[in-house]
Amino acid sequence: MDIRSEVKKMKEDSPQMAALSIEVRNQALLAAAEALLNAREEIFKANEEDMEAAREAGIPQAVMKRLKFDQHKLEDVIQGIRELVKLKDPLAKVQMARELDQGLRLYRISCPIGVIGIIFEARPDALVQISALCIKSGNCAVLKGGKETARTNKVLFDLIYQAVTKAGLPKGCMLQAEQHQEIDQLLDCHDCVDLLIPRGSNAFVQYIMNHTKIPVMGHADGICHIYVDEEYDKEKAIPVLVDAKTQYTAACNATETLLVNRRIAAEFLPMAAQALTGAGVKLRGTEEVSRIIDCEIMGEEEFHTEYLDLVLSIKLVDSLEEAVQHINTYGSHHTDCIITENPEHGEKFMQLVDSAGVYQNCSTRFADGFRYGFGAEVGISTGKIHARGPVGLEGLVTYKYRLFGEGHIVEDYASGKRNFSFRDLQV
Numbered sequence: 001m002d003i004r005s006e007v008k009k010m011k012e013d014s015p016q017m018a019a020l021s022i023e024v025r026n027q028a029l030l031a032a033a034e035a036l037l038n039a040r041e042e043i044f045k046a047n048e049e050d051m052e053a054a055r056e057a058g059i060p061q062a063v064m065k066r067l068k069f070d071q072h073k074l075e076d077v078i079q080g081i082r083e084l085v086k087l088k089d090p091l092a093k094v095q096m097a098r099e100l101d102q103g104l105r106l107y108r109i110s111c112p113i114g115v116i117g118i119i120f121e122a123r124p125d126a127l128v129q130i131s132a133l134c135i136k137s138g139n140c141a142v143l144k145g146g147k148e149t150a151r152t153n154k155v156l157f158d159l160i161y162q163a164v165t166k167a168g169l170p171k172g173c174m175l176q177a178e179q180h181q182e183i184d185q186l187l188d189c190h191d192c193v194d195l196l197i198p199r200g201s202n203a204f205v206q207y208i209m210n211h212t213k214i215p216v217m218g219h220a221d222g223i224c225h226i227y228v229d230e231e232y233d234k235e236k237a238i239p240v241l242v243d244a245k246t247q248y249t250a251a252c253n254a255t256e257t258l259l260v261n262r263r264i265a266a267e268f269l270p271m272a273a274q275a276l277t278g279a280g281v282k283l284r285g286t287e288e289v290s291r292i293i294d295c296e297i298m299g300e301e302e303f304h305t306e307y308l309d310l311v312l313s314i315k316l317v318d319s320l321e322e323a324v325q326h327i328n329t330y331g332s333h334h335t336d337c338i339i340t341e342n343p344e345h346g347e348k349f350m351q352l353v354d355s356a357g358v359y360q361n362c363s364t365r366f367a368d369g370f371r372y373g374f375g376a377e378v379g380i381s382t383g384k385i386h387a388r389g390p391v392g393l394e395g396l397v398t399y400k401y402r403l404f405g406e407g408h409i410v411e412d413y414a415s416g417k418r419n420f421s422f423r424d425l426q427v
Helices: 003-019 022-038 040-056 061-067 071-086 124-136 147-166 181-187 202-210 234-246 262-278 300-304 320-330 343-352 410-414
Strands: 094-101 104-112 115-120 140-144 174-177 195-199 224-228 255-261 282-285 311-317 335-339 357-360 397-404
Touching: 003 104, 003 115, 003 140, 003 174, 003 181, 022 040, 022 071, 022 124, 022 147, 040 061, 040 071, 040 147, 061 147, 071 124, 115 124, 115 181, 124 140, 124 147, 140 181, 147 174, 174 181, 195 202, 224 234, 224 262, 224 320, 234 255, 234 262, 234 335, 255 262, 255 320, 262 282, 262 311, 300 311, 300 320, 311 320, 320 335, 320 343, 335 343, 343 357
Parallel strands: 115 140, 115 195, 140 174, 224 255, 224 335, 255 311, 282 311, 335 357
Antiparallel strands: 094 104, 104 397
């Protein structure tokens, strides 16, 4: 397949996609959900073939969890689609209304970004979530999944594409790239792709960023932290810590580093170690930590490590400020949490930590578009431009300005014949 020629056709179809009514887009989503439910056995069969091939290839267990698409994953993505349908239309929203002068009215209106290329590794459920979000937000989507789930991705894409085009979406609403070399072809399409969203390893995301002129939105690592303050509640701290580390270790929002205030280390660390090791977690820490609990000794630079496995780094700090400095130095600006009963400490932590998500007394695993009520997410952005954190519908729209006049010309204002009055209108 010639990606460039296909993407150019998509670009031509993108205005039609943007102009579809919310009713058509929602009906297309419901049709896709129905198609997935009706073909569940075909999907599971394809996924089992992918899983078997991955096992034979010696794929790490942490990655294997991401590859699996079973009844539970299917139910999750179907629920996500149904929640997405309930959400308000993100398009044609008046974000600003202003009268520049009598009869000259300016409006800022939300609209789709256009053609979005999403390149993701491993998780086939990501294909469903991304497709659904792009449909709801009126964007055309080029989808390239990992080779590990090629069979599953193909079945999912075909089912969704056939359902939504039958429901009234243009032919260019979706495109699946299946060959690895097509990634480089896609990176070359800066004249017809408006945004790239890569999901995968640090090296993978960096490769995408370094080989395209297309704007890229994504995150490279998920080095998340929990800091246990001296004013903590152990009834909250232990369950939050265990959940953040073990609930789904392969996710980018799983906690990788535990920071503990020295004042409570002798009391807290043994309790934490017992709970964590009981859950199968291997502990690594500084030499100071090893004098309190049994753990593997690690060096300072190793705090840059994202494990995506049942392994946790531990360090002691003197203060909240030192914890913040460590997080801003070694973290990935993803999601970080403070365990404290002191509201002033919580507020200070949230102000000073430079991350997309800052939490108090809750698991970092909440950093997710579905759990935020976004329906789903195309990824989590650790950047600061356009979208940050879990990227749902709002992260997939931009805006345009509409100006309505009655024969107004700039020369009248340049010459002083007329003056701007600038009056905000009710939205």
